[in-house]
Each structure stands twice: as C-alpha cells, then as structure tokens.
Amino acid sequence: MRQSRLFTRTKKTAPKDEVSKNAELLIRAGFVHKEMAGVYDYLPLGLRTLNKIIGIIREEMNGLGAEELLMSSLQRPDVWKATDRWDSEKVDVWFKTTLQSGSELGLALTHEDPLTDLMRSFVSSYRDLPFSVYQFQTKFRNEMRAKSGIMRGREFIMKDLYSFARTEAELDAFYEEAALAYERIFARVGLGEETYKTFASGGIFSKYSHEFQTLCEAGEDIIYVDEEKRIAINEEVFTDEVLQELGLDKEKLVQKKAVEVGNIFKLGTRFSEPLSLTYKDEQGKDQMVIMGSYGIGPGRVMGAIVETHADDNGLVWPEAVAPFRVHLLSLGADEKATEIYEALEKAGIEVLYDDREASAGEKFADADLLGIPYRVVIGKRSQESGHAEVKKRTESAAQEVALESLVSYFQS
RNA sequence: CGGGGCGUAGUAUAGUGGCAGUACGAGUGGUUUGGGACCAUUUAGUCUGGGUUCGAUUCCCAGCGCCCCGACCA
Numbered sequence: 369m370r371q372s373r374l375f376t377r378t379k380k381t382a383p384k385d386e387v388s389k390n391a392e393l394l395i396r397a398g399f400v401h402k403e404m405a406g407v408y409d410y411l412p413l414g415l416r417t418l419n420k421i422i423g424i425i426r427e428e429m430n431g432l433g434a435e436e437l438l439m440s441s442l443q444r445p446d447v448w449k450a451t452d453r454w455d456s457e458k459v460d461v462w463f464k465t466t467l468q469s470g471s472e473l474g475l476a477l478t479h480e481d482p483l484t485d486l487m488r489s490f491v492s493s494y495r496d497l498p499f500s501v502y503q504f505q506t507k508f509r510n511e512m513r514a515k516s517g518i519m520r521g522r523e524f525i526m527k528d529l530y531s532f533a534r535t536e537a538e539l540d541a542f543y544e545e546a547a548l549a550y551e552r553i554f555a556r557v558g559l560g561e562e563t564y565k566t567f568a569s570g571g572i573f574s575k576y577s578h579e580f581q582t583l584c585e586a587g588e589d590i591i592y593v594d595e596e597k598r599i600a601i602n603e604e605v606f607t608d609e610v611l612q613e614l615g616l617d618k619e620k621l622v623q624k625k626a627v628e629v630g631n632i633f634k635l636g637t638r639f640s641e642p643l644s645l646t647y648k649d650e651q652g653k654d655q656m657v658i659m660g661s662y663g664i665g666p667g668r669v670m671g672a673i674v675e676t677h678a679d680d681n682g683l684v685w686p687e688a689v690a691p692f693r694v695h696l697l698s699l700g701a702d703e704k705a706t707e708i709y710e711a712l713e714k715a716g717i718e719v720l721y722d723d724r725e726a727s728a729g730e731k732f733a734d735a736d737l738l739g740i741p742y743r744v745v746i747g748k749r750s751q752e753s754g755h756a757e758v759k760k761r762t763e764s765a766a767q768e769v770a771l772e773s774l775v776s777y778f779q780s
Numbered sequence: 781c782g783g784g785g786c787g788u789a790g791u792a793u794a795g796u797g798g799c800a801g802u803a804c805g806a807g808u809g810g811u812u813u814g815g816g817a818c819c820a821u822u823u824a825g826u827c828u829g830g831g832u833u834c835g836a837u838u839c840c841c842a843g844c845g846c847c848c849c850g851a852c853c854a
Contacts, residue, residue, distance in 0.1 A: 379792095381793095384791090405846065453854075513850095727812080731816090747814060
C-alpha cells in the first residue's frame with residue numbers, strides 16, 4: 369500500500385479529551401476515530417490490525433472444532449424475559465428500542481439467551497451433542513461511563529463462543545481445551561508474557577470462572593499474581609479460604625492492575641433450563657443441555673497491546689498483529705524505492721510504502737508513530753552503497769541489507 | 781447514577797462586556813531533503829437556546845456534549 373494514498377494522516381497532538389494512552393496513540397496514528405464517548409470507528413490501519421487479531425482468534429476457535437455463525441444485533445424481549453434478564457433493574461446496560469408497531473427490541477449485549485433459544489430448533493438427541501459455536505459480533509452496552517479509550521466502549525466487537533454438552537464432564541473437558549486455546553491466542557497476539565489466567569467468581573454452576581487478565585496500569589481490575597506459577601486471583605475472590613484451596617502462598621502474591629481481555633465461564637443449565645433446551649438421552653429421557661460461554665474482546669486486546677507495548681515515540685506492534693510487516697521509506701530515492709516496493713508486494717510481503725513528498729524527519733517520526741515492525745529506508749546513501757537500512761521498531765540499532773537480498777530477507 | 785472540571789478554526793491553545801490572536805494542519809509558489817526544515821501567501825473558529833445589556837465569545841440560567849473520581853461492569 370502506498371502511504372500517499374492512505375486517506376488517514378498522523379497528528380502531532382492528541383485531542384485534549386483523550387487521556388488513555390491507547391486512544392491517544394491510535395487516534396494520532398490514524399488507526400481509529402472517535403465518534404462519541406465510548407464509540408470508535410476503525411480506520412484502514414486500525415481495521416487491518418483488528419482483523420489480524422480476529423484472524424488469530426478464528427484459527428484457534430476452528431482448532432477447537434467450533435463452528436462460526438453470526439447472530440443478529442436485534443433481540444426479542446421474550447427470550448430475555450424467560451431468563452429474567454429483560455428488566456433494567458436486573459441488567460442495567462441495556463440499549464432498548466422499539467419497532468414502528470411499538471413493540472420493544474433489545475440491542476445485543478450478549479447472546480446466551482437468544483442462542484440458547486435458537487438451539488432448541490437443532491438439538492433434540494444426545495447424538496447432536498456436544499458441539500460449540502462462535503461469532504464475532506457487535507455488542508451494545510449502555511455503560512454509565514465509558515472510559516479507557518477503546519478498552520471500555522458502548523459498542524464493541526466481541527468474539528463469543530458457546531459450548532453445548534451432555535454432561536458436566538463433557539463441559540469440563542471443553543472448558544479446559546478452551547482455556548488452552550485462549551492461552552495460545554494471547555501468546556500469538558503478543559500478550560503472552562503479561563497475561564495471566566485468573567481465578568474469578570464463578571456464579572451458580574461452578575466455584576470459579578477464569579479471566580485472562582493482562583497486566584497494565586490502565587486496567588480496571590485488581591488481581592493478585594503468583595509470578596512463578598503464572599496464575600492470578602481476582603480481588604473479588606481473594607480470601608484466605610480460596611488461597612488455601614488453590615494452594616497459593618499469600619506472601620508470594622503481588623497486587624497488580626490488569627485489564628480483562630477474555631473470560632471463560634461455565635453456565636451449566638442457567639440458560640438451558642428457563643429456555644427449555646433439552647435433549648433425549650439413550651433412554652429417551654429429557655435432559656438439560658450443559659453450557660459454557662467464552663468471550664474475548666478483539667478491540668480490547670488491541671487496546672491492551674498498545675498499552676503494554678507502546679513507547680514514547682508511538683505504537684509498537686507485535687508482528688502477528690501489525691497492519692503491515694514492513695514500512696518502506698523513500699528518502700529522495702523514489703525510483704529505487706518503488707522498485708523495491710513492487711518486488712516486496714510481488715513476494716506477498718505486506719508493505720506500507722512511504723512515497724510521500726515529506727522530509728526525512730517527518731517520515732521517521734511517522735514510522736515510529738505507526739509502529740510497523742520493520743522499517744526499511746532507501747535513500748541516496750543506499751543507492752550509492754547498494755544497501756538499505758533495516759531497523760526493527762523495537763530496537764535502536766539498524767542493519768544494512770543488500771538491496772538485491774531484501775525480498776529474501778523478509779521471506780525467511 | 782453521585783461528585784468535580786471543561787466547551788474558542790480540522791487539532792492544540794491565548795484573550796476580551798465593544799477589531800478574536802498564535803502554533804500545527806490544509807491550499808498555492810519557491811528553497812530544502814537521513815529525525816516532525818525554511819520563506820512568502822491563503823484558508824478556517826467563540827457548542828445550542830434563552831436572559832441581563834446600547835452591545836455577550838466573555839456575565840446569569842437551561843440544554844447538549846466531553847473529560848476525571850466514585851459506584852456499576854452477564
């Protein structure tokens with residue numbers, strides 16, 4: 369992609385009303401645009417990164433054997449009434465609207481209820497189970513107060529996975545597989561080091577649920593981390609009794625702020641019971657379907673990556689989620705740079721080519737701000753020496769790579 | 781939802797009861813070209829409604845919006 373054709377532009381200053389690091393940098397770099405409090409648009413660069421994150425999650429979901437679907441954002445009140453969650457006293461983040469006829473509708477804040485209802489059409493026998501489905505879908509939550517940039521919005525995309533099982537053992541087995549998939553996801557997007565599987569309160573059907581918490585100052589949760597065992601406990605279940613049960617030593621725990629980037633939750637029959645999602649077992653008797661739900665917010669993951677990786681000069685993307693792999697800068701050597709650009713493109717390497725008529729300083733500053741992993745500079749120097757300067761965003765030292773071997777450098 | 785703060789060009793900021801200024805950005809022309817370069821020139825603004833006043837961007841009230849702290853967060 370030629371940068372001169374990118375409609376977004378970098379800014380030296382951030383809007384004064386953005387305090388969170390993630391929104392400030394993402395706006396300055398032209399990845400997102402703020403529509404209103406808690407609502408952001410993803411611009412081309414931001415969408416590329418978001419889609420990289422989504423792609424990784426999708427691969428891992430498919431690896432679990434889950435099937436992707438897409439449910440609607442408009443939801444019928446009756447299913448929510450059946451689970452006693454329509455009342456705004458019970459669920460206070462509802463966005464509700466009405467049809468022209470006057471009947472009420474809800475804007476999706478999650479999908480347990482309508483999905484459970486949907487599955488009544490497809491689940492009837494023990495032979496139909498177990499299975500799992502997932503989606504990337506827009507959720508609306510009428511938060512009292514939006515904050516933390518893209519990490520707590522009123523509208524956001526969520527990956528939600530739901531499992532349907534015959535027995536608790538079957539649920540448990542899937543749950544453990546899902547936990548492993550989650551760990552792989554956070555490792556792949558570059559948050560492995562700072563993300564902890566965290567014990568949290570479990571609701572009615574199990575003692576604990578698990579959250580995946582990424583350590584970061586901008587986080588809203590307080591967790592207690594055992595760095596050796598690489599597990600953590602959410603403040604909400606931090607009691608001596610729980611510590612003993614989990615075999616954790618209070619002395620070794622460190623209090624940290626963290627952001628919840630994912631969670632996994634055993635639902636049991638919380639939804640299948642009120643919505644009558646049952647199956648016939650081998651004896652022909654009706655049994656309740658045992659469910660689980662598993663969420664990840666790709667936008668929040670993106671925000672967490674910014675919060676934990678960015679430096680004073682701007683964004684720093686891990687390779688797996690960067691909008692482009694290579695940022696090619698032409699410093700007064702357009703002819704040669706264009707040649708290199710075309711060669712890289714042809715080789716299938718994702719490259720952003722800064723072909724703008726701008727000063728060197730501006731191009732360098734923008735490259736740092738955008739945070740693309742590899743910066744390749746083609747200038748007059750390199751034309752004379754036959755080498756390009758290649759620098760990683762995470763390193764300060766650059767290296768010289770012969771122009772003719774650039775493509776193979778990035779293919780390996 | 782309770783408390784606090786703030787609304788001036790696209791962005792960031794000054795200032796005043798009587799001409800609204802600066803920087804960045806953007807446009808044009810030129811000089812530059814390895815860390816946001818320079819000169820000239822142009823462009824564009826007082827959140828909305830009401831009140832006080834000869835006159836309101838400024839003072840008062842209301843609304844809307846934004847930010848922060850707290851509460852909340854299947």
